Amino acid sequence: MNWQPNRQRDTSLQQQIVQWITALVERGDWVAGTKLPTQRQLAMQFGVNRSTVQQALEELKAIGLLESKVGSGVYVTHNSWHALIQQTQPNWQTYIETSIHKPNYHTIQLINEYEQREDVIRLGTGELAPSLLPTEAIEASLRELSFQPKALGYSSPQGNDHLRAAICDYVRKRGIVAEPQQVCIVSGALQALQLIAVGLLEQGSIVFQEPTSYLNSVHPFQSVGMQMVSIHRDEQLAQTLSQRKRKKQAVFYAIPTLHNPTGQVWTSLEKKQLYEACQASRIPIIEDDVYHELLFEATSPPIKAMDSSGQVLYIGSVSKTLSPGLRIGWLIGPTTVIERLADIKMQTDYGSSAISQEIVLHWLQSGKYESHLASLRQHLQDRAHFTEQILQGKFKDIATWSKPKGGFYIWLKFHEPLIDKEFFMKLLQQQVLINPGYIYDPQDHHHIRLSYAYATYDELQEGLQILHKCVVEALLQ
Amino acid sequence: MNWQPNRQRDTSLQQQIVQWITALVERGDWVAGTKLPTQRQLAMQFGVNRSTVQQALEELKAIGLLESKVGSGVYVTHNSWHALIQQTQPNWQTYIETSIHKPNYHTIQLINEYEQREDVIRLGTGELAPSLLPTEAIEASLRELSFQPKALGYSSPQGNDHLRAAICDYVRKRGIVAEPQQVCIVSGALQALQLIAVGLLEQGSIVFQEPTSYLNSVHPFQSVGMQMVSIHRDEQLAQTLSQRKRKKQAVFYAIPTLHNPTGQVWTSLEKKQLYEACQASRIPIIEDDVYHELLFEATSPPIKAMDSSGQVLYIGSVSKTLSPGLRIGWLIGPTTVIERLADIKMQTDYGSSAISQEIVLHWLQSGKYESHLASLRQHLQDRAHFTEQILQGKFKDIATWSKPKGGFYIWLKFHEPLIDKEFFMKLLQQQVLINPGYIYDPQDHHHIRLSYAYATYDELQEGLQILHKCVVEALLQ
Structure with a gap:
């Protein structure tokens, strides 16, 4: 998906985008029902103005290749796709929807997706930091x-x-x-x-x-x-x-x-x-x-x-x-x-x-394993201590937690049930990724799984500050 | 399973075997329904006479821990096991039997098992020889x-x-x-x-x-x-x-x-x-x-x-x-x-x-991959040629085959439908492992999948000789 329109070509940027998306649908890469990235994302990817993307999408909607669903986004239509490729492609979307294995919950898919990005502070990741x-x-x-x-x-x-x-x-x-x-x-x-x-x-x-x-x-x-x-x-x-x-x-x-x-x-x-x-x-x-x-x-x-x-x-x-x-x-x-x-x-x-x-x-x-473990435990203990100090300074009036006995996590409990999908998304918009408690217990809106194992010290500091700000804002609403 | 009775101990060999098997059942290692190895195999493993094994098994049958099923072998009983461990262990055999995933066919389990042995000539293995x-x-x-x-x-x-x-x-x-x-x-x-x-x-x-x-x-x-x-x-x-x-x-x-x-x-x-x-x-x-x-x-x-x-x-x-x-x-x-x-x-x-x-x-x-492939293809072609020459010399009156176009296999077709489980087992007794056609088509008793990729040249020669002998014997029956 690293394609960008070529400014040297005679064809307009908008037209190149229209052709590119049409080709993706034609060759079955974007099947019927595929949700497109947001206009903002596409504009960033293409390196063009958002209005150029918007006009290209409008053109594709006009010929019936794409459709908007209110409040949800832009999708590849079922009709146009049939028209385009004359009903020859397997109806993959049906295959996916009726199959045995359930997809990951949306929040978890987002976590998997955002964990691939470099510009996100990962406060919940259950994994050792690269430096560890x-x-x-x-x-x-x-x-x-x-x-x-x-x-x-x-x-x-x-x-x-x-x-x-x-x-x-x-x-x-x-x-x-x-x-x-x-x-x-x-x-x-x-x-x-x-x-x-x-x-x-x-x-x-x-x-x-x-x-x-x-x-x-x-x-x-x-x-x-x-x-x-x-x-x-x-x-x-x-x-x-x-x-x-x-x-x-x-x-x-x-x-x-x-x-x-x-x-x-x-x-x-x-x-x-x-x-x-x-x-x-x-x-x-x-x-x-x-x-x-x-x-x-x-x-x-x-x-x-x-x-x-x-x-x-x-x-x-x-x-x-x-x-x-x-x-x-x-x-x-x-x-x-x-x-x-x-x-x-x-x-x-x-x-x-x-x-x-x-x-x-x-x-x-x-014996490398055992000696590595000894040093790793010390690193994790230092990180736990650092994180607790931030919590002690900023969170003690709005949340409770237990002193970690090892591993990666602090199970941070907010006094109020604030932690829902909306809260998760709001933090994500500020490039902070958390593991909300509700992925471990659907009824739980009090907790987040805070990991001191992955983010750097600076990121922990910054991420917890943003988390704190969002919690305070939510409390004031 | 490398245990052997200790000849220095005061306890008789038979009694040590009885205790060892009882312990395996007690600690849940051999669960109810487990089929025991044959007496011959146990005797080899223990390094004792077959009669010693036989007497030990009889003793265990007498106390109800084991039972014989006619024509099938010796099994851990359901009763005695309950008696021994007072119905505390999960009934693993039921778990296994009712679960979702089917076990491999017995022939395939045997193939997986015998492929681990050093003393077996593998005429069917779909894998490159270690030397390749x-x-x-x-x-x-x-x-x-x-x-x-x-x-x-x-x-x-x-x-x-x-x-x-x-x-x-x-x-x-x-x-x-x-x-x-x-x-x-x-x-x-x-x-x-x-x-x-x-x-x-x-x-x-x-x-x-x-x-x-x-x-x-x-x-x-x-x-x-x-x-x-x-x-x-x-x-x-x-x-x-x-x-x-x-x-x-x-x-x-x-x-x-x-x-x-x-x-x-x-x-x-x-x-x-x-x-x-x-x-x-x-x-x-x-x-x-x-x-x-x-x-x-x-x-x-x-x-x-x-x-x-x-x-x-x-x-x-x-x-x-x-x-x-x-x-x-x-x-x-x-x-x-x-x-x-x-x-x-x-x-x-x-x-x-x-x-x-x-x-x-x-x-x-x-580019290492491509240059490795070039040399690998040559080795396989040499092996195919060698194998075909043996077939040409020994098998042309009893079987047909096509000249291989690549890969590992010759799909060897015998004129008569000889290739059944009994034939497979008979070869196995002579330390020759084949992939019989019936694992690819249950109706097929004419073919074996002959692989020239795994066995050494000597093993191919010897294995095909044994295969030939078994086929001729089967034809004479």
């Missing part, structure tokens, strides 16, 4: 790698044997006893959830989760027809689980350590209670433990460490600690279950990147 | 890579921008005109099919394919409820398509260049006929073109090159040419469709390995 990634050390480790030719072929279904053995050694320090055949390498934790969804659950199965949940911002279970049930962990948990489970399969999804988005860390007792409540109803637990390496202080072992009967599917990853670009995580569970999920992974993508697996193996075995 | 992979050159290229820190973060939804631009340049040589926003990087061609299945089709959608099809050996569409319809490409094609399509969405899957498994190459006319027949019914075409770089002689452009209205979804990959371990392929189609599929990919695995993407970019841009 050990880029040079990873580059250096590439120079130390050497492969057996077989390593570059198709992987074994469960992933690199040496890596699986190294992961067993690694998780033993967390109190987890596992054998390599109980480990499957996955392309990140999200893929582990995807495999569990299609490999262990049927349509209509229940996925229990806490009311505020990372799972509401992604769709691995919803997209294949599972029912999400929010449940509070209280004294009635065991009873509620047994009542709600009934005849369908069920599974409990939990992030007991540095919960996303709330940052909470469960006590040992809370972990035990969940384990026992699920055991009583024979409900498997998915323990998502991708943040535990980022704890500022040691905590009790994960639920998986108390699992004596193969009830817990445990998920780990290097995405939050080393590099999300590697796309390497792991899933630990009973051998039969792991073999089943590995079989599906083979049918899905024939395994994860062999090179990425070799890199992670090298980092685990050489 | 440019391992050292890939290692060397790792030393030349340097990353922007952002490159190691989460990828943009459609994948590395530079790689997508390089792919556009690359496919232009095939006559395909595409812009980077029409390209989505995927973790291999199979993932592209998976994304199309859930992102563009609804349950019950029709996937048209040729009667003999790679798609019958994998499940991207079947597992999400699509209906596979085999169709012959003949003069009635247009009519058949329009009749069969009716109200459901439909898509046509084709491998026009070096078809898997048959090795066929369509003529320009055949491609045009399919394109027009599908256009008449507005059916999108999935053009799987992962083998075209391996053509021994140039052929006509792909269907995508004649696609003027965004009707063809084009799939490419480096898995067959550079390294399957990289897990990098690409999908090219109309922008709206690509954005949709990229959105789903973000929900599935947050993108492909950043390092793998950088490697492929480097190989494309530096």
Whole structure:
């Protein structure tokens, strides 16, 4: 989309724009129903005045190629498109609308889109800042790698044997006893959830989760027809689980350590209670433990460490600690279950990147990973402290929060329910991107997930200032 | 599973085996319904006599932990398992059996399993031999890579921008005109099919394919409820398509260049006929073109090159040419469709390995890829020639085949319908692994997909000799 009209040509700028858009529709690149960028965006892209864009669009509307929808924008029409290309193209829009997998929520699509821009302050991003990634050390480790030719072929279904053995050694320090055949390498934790969804659950199965949940911002279970049930962990948990489970399969999804988005860390007792409540109803637990390496202080072992009967599917990853670009995580569970999920992974993508697996193996075995983690935790703690100080100075009359125990996030709660789509968009117009609480709990308009892991110190300062101004304005309305 | 009983211990070997198996069941590693390895396999693993294994299994059957099913094998019982662990473990077997995704066919699971073994001659493997992979050159290229820190973060939804631009340049040589926003990087061609299945089709959608099809050996569409319809490409094609399509969405899957498994190459006319027949019914075409770089002689452009209205979804990959371990392929189609599929990919695995993407970019841009391909084609041609000579000497009275035009395969057709599961297993007992025709067409008992790409020359010689002997034996029965 980097095309610009050529000022040297005889054809007018407006006419060149008309021809360019017509060509996009003709060759099926903009299908019927496509929403055009705003006039402002197009003018910027083309490097022309907005009035030139406006006149070009009017011309295209006049010939019936485009249409305006009030308050919504300009779209490629269904009619004109048919006329233009004589009903030969597949009706892609219908294909998209009737398909199985749901699109991301609009807010999340916008987040994905704006995270690609350089000029946006990202206050919510669940990712290490580029400066915190050990880029040079990873580059250096590439120079130390050497492969057996077989390593570059198709992987074994469960992933690199040496890596699986190294992961067993690694998780033993967390109190987890596992054998390599109980480990499957996955392309990140999200893929582990995807495999569990299609490999262990049927349509209509229940996925229990806490009311505020990372799972509401992604769709691995919803997209294949599972029912999400929010449940509070209280004294009635065991009873509620047994009542709600009934005849369908069920599974409990939990992030007991540095919960996303709330940052909470469960006590040992809370972990035990969940384990026992699920055991009583024979409900498997998915323990998502991708943040535990980022704890500022040691905590009790994960639920998986108390699992004596193969009830817990445990998920780990290097995405939050080393590099999300590697796309390497792991899933630990009973051998039969792991073999089943590995079989599906083979049918899905024939395994994860062999090179990425070799890199992670090298980092685990050489001790580079552990020493990197020590320095990373210190950086994150400094960032958390810096951010808290800003909050303390500016936000203490309008919001509350807990001191972070590790990871990336402060779950910032405003006194008033201000955080809606409009508020999100208003900040976006000022180049500040937040992760609003409602993507984790549709009912929640009090919270934002503030991340101190991604933005620079200057950006944190500036972004929080803009956030503060918008909140104050909203309060005055 | 490398455990062996310890001969130094006071406990008898038999008793140690009983305890080991009990522990596996207790800790949920062998769940109810698990089939045990054969006595012969267990005896080999344990390094004990088969009678010792037999006595241990009898003891476990006596206490009700295991049970024999006649003609099928020994299984972990449902009862004893309940008794042992007091109904606390989730009933994993039920989870697995009722879940959405189908397991691989047993023959394919066996192929996946035996492909991991060193002592097996692989006559069917659709993969380059380790000696054909440019391992050292890939290692060397790792030393030349340097990353922007952002490159190691989460990828943009459609994948590395530079790689997508390089792919556009690359496919232009095939006559395909595409812009980077029409390209989505995927973790291999199979993932592209998976994304199309859930992102563009609804349950019950029709996937048209040729009667003999790679798609019958994998499940991207079947597992999400699509209906596979085999169709012959003949003069009635247009009519058949329009009749069969009716109200459901439909898509046509084709491998026009070096078809898997048959090795066929369509003529320009055949491609045009399919394109027009599908256009008449507005059916999108999935053009799987992962083998075209391996053509021994140039052929006509792909269907995508004649696609003027965004009707063809084009799939490419480096898995067959550079390294399957990289897990990098690409999908090219109309922008709206690509954005949709990229959105789903973000929900599935947050993108492909950043390092793998950088490697492929480097190989494309530096010209290393093209010069590697030239040498690879020569190696494959030599291997094809060698294999044909063996066939000419030994198989010409019992089978027919066509001279390969490129790629990996000879679609070897035996005069008699000998190739069934029993034949497959018989060869496997002699450490020879084949890809029988029935995994590509359940009705087909005449063919095997012979690959000259994987086995060494010696192995090809020896494997084909064993294959010949088995065929002759079967003919005499």
